[in-house]
Amino acid sequence: MTCRRTVKQSKSKRHLDKLASMSCVVCGTKPVEIHHPRPFSGALSKKCSDYLALPVCPDCHRGSDNGIHGNKNMWKVYDLDEPKALAVVIERLLYG
Numbered sequence: 001m002t003c004r005r006t007v008k009q010s011k012s013k014r015h016l017d018k019l020a021s022m023s024c025v026v027c028g029t030k031p032v033e034i035h036h037p038r039p040f041s042g043a044l045s046k047k048c049s050d051y052l053a054l055p056v057c058p059d060c061h062r063g064s065d066n067g068i069h070g071n072k073n074m075w076k077v078y079d080l081d082e083p084k085a086l087a088v089v090i091e092r093l094l095y096g
Helices: 004-020 058-062 073-077 082-095
Strands: 034-035 054-056
Touching: 004 034, 004 054, 034 058, 054 058, 054 082, 058 073
Parallel strands: none
Antiparallel strands: 034 054
């Protein structure tokens, strides 16, 4: 019998693999990294659920000028913040 934790982890892994196959939610390029937004987690030190994660390219993720962890220039160009980006991801997952 499979324990619940293993099933939950495998579902989460499949979801993260699906996100990793997508293009960047901000600029549309590949490959992507998985960003776990902090505001959704309720605490700055904890990462949020894998189901709230976002696929972003390295520049839109960690770039000092463009990245979410930097000046967020690309995010500003496309008028995106983390909640809006999550809505885009959900739309892509549901409707392609």
